Amino acid sequence: MQQNLRVPGPTPVPDGVAQAGAQPMINHRGPEFATVMREVIENLKPFFGAADDPLILTGSGTGAQEAAVVNVLSPGDPVLAVVGGVFGARFAEIADAFGADIRRLDVEWGTAAGPEAVAEALRGFPASAVILTHNETSTGVTNDIPTLTRSIRAHRPEATILVDGVSSIGALPFDLDGWDVDVAVSGSQKAWMSPPGLAMAAVSSRGWDAYSRARMPRYYWDFRKASKNGAKGTTPFTPAVGVVRAMQEALRLMTGEGTEAVFARHARIGEAVRDGITALGLELFARPEVASNTVTAVRVPGSLDAAKLIKQLRERHGVVVASGQDWLKGSIFRIGHMGYVRDEDIDHLLQSLAAVLSDKSLERAV
């Protein structure tokens, strides 16, 4: 059975993209690879909203978060971390593990961070950096980054602003330069329709200033090394060559579709998912006004067994969704709808879900 892979990453990879990644191996120090790298970097720019070249790193999304942290922070730095779910918490934990003085602003899961709350937190805490999550994959909430950065700049104009865009950039509008963000990171296996293994980062000039001051230990994730090598069409260390070539093809598809059309497709499909879920009598976990167009978290009615629901979707219908994380395990499931996603994928998911919900065996033993 062909799977309808609807976890919020890794996301489905179009055949042409998978085949581009399976081409005969090439030398990452040679002219063929340099051509690929240059095209990938150029095509990433409009999605990051960055005039400067985005950086290519080999690692997972969490590696991208670690890279963001260690390149612009120093041990002891007062850092405000806005946390509204598992991935916001992880970003804060990484900064804490490397010695930042973390103040967490906890936002109720399922809601977005408000600019007033951020302002209030900064009044009491002279943060030199702020950690934000654009799209919280664990709750299906999109934060309003430009509103938050304006609020931050009003109180701490020189703060370094780090944004986790792992499950947003490439699917939702993002504007590093226009929104005055300093470091934004993403991962190949989310909106980019590519296999996992690559992380991308864009850095503002304020971000590079922070880099020059930063004293957290770093080697593998070093942005300067990535930047210097990127300018020569290569990477400091052997990259995931196959994934770079897959991304070359995926970015051609995305560029061909057009950035605005890509964003519009995600908005339309996000709405279709939410409408369909609501029509089935299920409840969204995220507040509707901040619900994400890349990930939808759905509450599992108390009478039903979430693990069984997920299992039946997979085994009977080939629809693969993700469970809840942390304290949400067992009470929600999550649907990924970013990257390679078409209306028919969502129709199939909703039909399969309707069929599974009508099955009495899902009810919890009392």
Next chain:
Amino acid sequence: MQQNLRVPGPTPVPDGVAQAGAQPMINHRGPEFATVMREVIENLKPFFGAADDPLILTGSGTGAQEAAVVNVLSPGDPVLAVVGGVFGARFAEIADAFGADIRRLDVEWGTAAGPEAVAEALRGFPASAVILTHNETSTGVTNDIPTLTRSIRAHRPEATILVDGVSSIGALPFDLDGWDVDVAVSGSQKAWMSPPGLAMAAVSSRGWDAYSRARMPRYYWDFRKASKNGAKGTTPFTPAVGVVRAMQEALRLMTGEGTEAVFARHARIGEAVRDGITALGLELFARPEVASNTVTAVRVPGSLDAAKLIKQLRERHGVVVASGQDWLKGSIFRIGHMGYVRDEDIDHLLQSLAAVLSDKSLERAV
């Protein structure tokens, strides 16, 4: 023109392995991926000589070095780093960047580290850890790890021994348990006939004790997280799923061939490369008795332009070799012969090299 990719990584990927990596994407938290992971881990064991499960990390070989360092060392630890080339130096630099108190034992490039020199260094320096390179990719030298570990244990029985096996494990015999090594790392794009993007690590029980004491900051590379998730057939963070599936197929080929047969093939081909190079009147960079069976570094005669030689091999014959690194740039070139390498690949390389050497245009302008 089909390339004869003969850089010391990334190495050629057999078609079946590339196609295994291009299968439709799957959920890294699902049962399909768990089956793949378990097989990969099981098939890695004999090549690492480790009874315990090797760990799977997403990153480059340099990421694997960083992982080894941050998991078992603390800032201020006295660490002896045996350095005989670019990659030994890099391993030491990483430990230094994370705050270890590094004492370098510099070994003449092209020669192997001697047990007496290591013993002598340890007499003057109470190292709690020693960093070794099994196969130095920049010089084509293989160090005799069991002889070195015996020498280390005689002086510092409880030292944590870290071994870079990036360009050796999977092609040269390795025995973590038998040689009393504590952490050994490798990379998918070398002996494993797979695309770059994955790193592997094996850890001894002494290595795990060191992990418990180690205080270098770590998050992404955390061995305990990788171990706990590995036991469940997954990874702490989204892995390079395609590369894991490629490795599943590559390891089936390697296991089918048999570990001893794999090692014998590398020994035979290593010798054929050295014999062929010598027969062409060229000189090996490494001392013959320690020359590597995975990488051969060849001196470029002073009368010839190394960059032109490398370029002509690529453009006229489709043979891709690597330049020298660091101070060896321009004076050597390097041939990779690990992983997917057959006698005919080497015959073609040697014939192409003979043709290029007969071309007078290679001579340096005086």
